[in-house]
Amino acid sequence: MKNLNIQIEVNPELYSKNPDSSELGRKIITNSIELMNEIGFESFTFKKLGLRIKSPESSIYRYFDNKHTLLLYLTSWYWAWTEYQLVFATSNISSSQEKLIRSIEILTKPVLIDNSISYVNEVLLCQIIFSESLKAYYTKNVDEENKKGCFKAYKSVVQRVSDMILEIKADFKYPHMLISTVIEGAHQQKYFAEHLPALTDLSKTKDSITQFYTELVFSLLK
Amino acid sequence: MKNLNIQIEVNPELYSKNPDSSELGRKIITNSIELMNEIGFESFTFKKLGLRIKSPESSIYRYFDNKHTLLLYLTSWYWAWTEYQLVFATSNISSSQEKLIRSIEILTKPVLIDNSISYVNEVLLCQIIFSESLKAYYTKNVDEENKKGCFKAYKSVVQRVSDMILEIKADFKYPHMLISTVIEGAHQQKYFAEHLPALTDLSKTKDSITQFYTELVFSLLK
DNA sequence: TCAATTATAATAGTATTGCTATCGTTATGG
DNA sequence: CCATAACGATAGCAATACTATTATAATTGA
Numbered sequence A, B: 001m002k003n004l005n006i007q008i009e010v011n012p013e014l015y016s017k018n019p020d021s022s023e024l025g026r027k028i029i030t031n032s033i034e035l036m037n038e039i040g041f042e043s044f045t046f047k048k049l050g051l052r053i054k055s056p057e058s059s060i061y062r063y064f065d066n067k068h069t070l071l072l073y074l075t076s077w078y079w080a081w082t083e084y085q086l087v088f089a090t091s092n093i094s095s096s097q098e099k100l101i102r103s104i105e106i107l108t109k110p111v112l113i114d115n116s117i118s119y120v121n122e123v124l125l126c127q128i129i130f131s132e133s134l135k136a137y138y139t140k141n142v143d144e145e146n147k148k149g150c151f152k153a154y155k156s157v158v159q160r161v162s163d164m165i166l167e168i169k170a171d172f173k174y175p176h177m178l179i180s181t182v183i184e185g186a187h188q189q190k191y192f193a194e195h196l197p198a199l200t201d202l203s204k205t206k207d208s209i210t211q212f213y214t215e216l217v218f219s220l221l222k
Numbered sequence C: 001t002c003a004a005t006t007a008t009a010a011t012a013g014t015a016t017t018g019c020t021a022t023c024g025t026t027a028t029g030g
Numbered sequence D: 001c002c003a004t005a006a007c008g009a010t011a012g013c014a015a016t017a018c019t020a021t022t023a024t025a026a027t028t029g030a
Helices: A023-043 A046-053 A057-061 A067-090 A096-108 A122-132 A142-147 A152-168 A175-195 A208-221 B023-043 B046-053 B057-061 B067-090 B096-108 B122-132 B142-147 B152-168 B175-195 B208-221
Strands: none
Touching: A023 A046, A023 A067, A023 A122, A046 A057, A067 A096, A067 A122, A067 A152, A096 A152, A096 A175, A096 A208, A122 A175, A142 B175, A152 A175, A152 A208, A175 A208, A175 B142, A175 B175, A175 B208, A208 B175, A208 B208, B023 B046, B023 B067, B023 B122, B046 B057, B067 B096, B067 B122, B067 B152, B096 B152, B096 B175, B096 B208, B122 B175, B152 B175, B152 B208, B175 B208
């Protein structure tokens, strides 16, 4: 994985002009990830981003319709990237159990190393996913956006891991439900540990999240 | 429960003037629940609410600092109300198992009957909780608001059910984590079933959510 | 019961947000 | 070296998210 510099493809519905195609576009992505991390999605505006990259807002609007679409783009990028990771981590492994274990680890552990090759800082992006990505699909436009395929990358990841579950227990009724519960749950528990510790049982740094969800999955599949 | 007309207490940090104390205040609550359901939290403004109740926005600002605080108020109300439900549903029941089963049912099933006594429509409020309440704590002010006790009611519910888990399995390490996973998971699965069905395994109307999370909990506690 | 407080309505105003439009200049690539 | 796309600079506009002021109505408490 590390140095392959894989091209991540994002659904063209999510941009007006492909940010990957120009210097300015890549600058927009790099800096929006940083800025969103610093001030949060609500306070983030194209004006502030424009100031940061010394370009007028109107130039940013040429790439993305609005900040919501930009968030959709970032989440879509993240899930496409995660799917690559899943494929790599599970290739050439025969044991279904082992594949599932590794997948859960990828899905529940925050990214800690930025490969620094692309203009995307994966560590920061991961933090955005954990604390902002819910806002990408809890809106009144979900259905419309879903139809356009805006969530395809996420669904593809869920599907892939669901298939592993069925390899282990073919008659299990709720593979998608279980995996989306694990993914979203792990993200939330990380957030809770940092901000609402009464809702979890984690000391701030400990990464027993992966352990918890792994146990949860396998105890249910027994 | 039904006809007791219990007074729900909400943390005074969450309002400037108690909406429960005046006709206008109650009108604000009733109508904000309806309006937020209709147009969603993002599109909801005090101006629109003011038009609906035929009062100027400035009057609404006397009760709530902004729409975010109003959302916090509504979620807090919901959790306080849910805690009453939990207490009633589990009183006079000796079996810890049975108490937990009933609690999970309350936490994972959407409210379907409005008791129609108070000015709060619990069915609609429940829908807001399911699709908007995440936005109440995924903000850059969480820590500050948490300190002021804005999430006390939610935490109290989680604590109460965690205690039941420990009654069943005293050495279980992650009771809070498990319960918050169940609560948030159930809400999300309901939302997914309606809008992103690829992330779940539910036919739109079926309420196997409760069944799934009950199994999940008890298989982990075995 | 009347003065004093409080609640609300009506209105105005301001800074910021979330865009759209225009136009001149710079790249760039065929 | 010309055509066209990309970008910067600037303007402007409607909506949002408030704050402030004043007048009137309601309440209440001495």
